Amino acid sequence: MKFLIDRCAGKVxxxxxxAQGHDVVESRExxxxxGDRILLEWAKNESRIVVTIDTDFGQLIFIEKMPHCGLVRLPDIAANQRVRIMADLLSRFSRELQEQAVITVSGGRIRISGTPPAFAEQVEAAERVMREDRDALKKLAE
Structure with a gap:
């Protein structure tokens, strides 16, 4: 897959x-x-999925109806958890991303725009794993 990584999402x-073999461009390069509008245009022109922690892309896509090739938003995911979350999303939702889905992971939940009912179980399973991970991290911190 082809990705455009917003500078706020991080180099890691x-x-x-x-390293997983994806075609990646970082906005910082x-x-x-x-600005978000230009980044979304670049990504669309190059058939790239945007990865960001910025929530403004949702307004551009859903309110202003800007064309896109997919979006992964990780607005409240700690930097040290983003790779694990991204790996989980790619293992479960690659097809949806290739079909220009907008995936948001926030508050221990995964939202996928236009999710067909057949994928509801996958979303629930991914959310369960995230809750278990969060609970395990809390126990370690105690």
Missing amino acids: IADWLR RGPDP
Whole structure:
């Protein structure tokens, strides 16, 4: 798959995706931040899925109806958890991403735009794993 990694998502996730064999461009490689609208246009023109922690892309896609090739939003996922979450999303929802899905992971939940009922069980299973991981991290912190 082809990805455009927003600078706020971090270099670690870009490096991990490259190591998995994906075609990855980081927005930081292209100079100063041009803004979300331009990033989304770049991604669309290059058939790339945007990975970000920024929630403004949702407004561009859902309210302003900007064309896109997919979006992964990780707005409240700690930097040290993003690779694990991304690996889980790719293992469970690659097809949806290839079909231009918008996937948001927030508050221990996964939302996929236009999720067919057949995928509801996969979403529930992924959310269960996230809750278990969060509970395990809390126990370690105690």
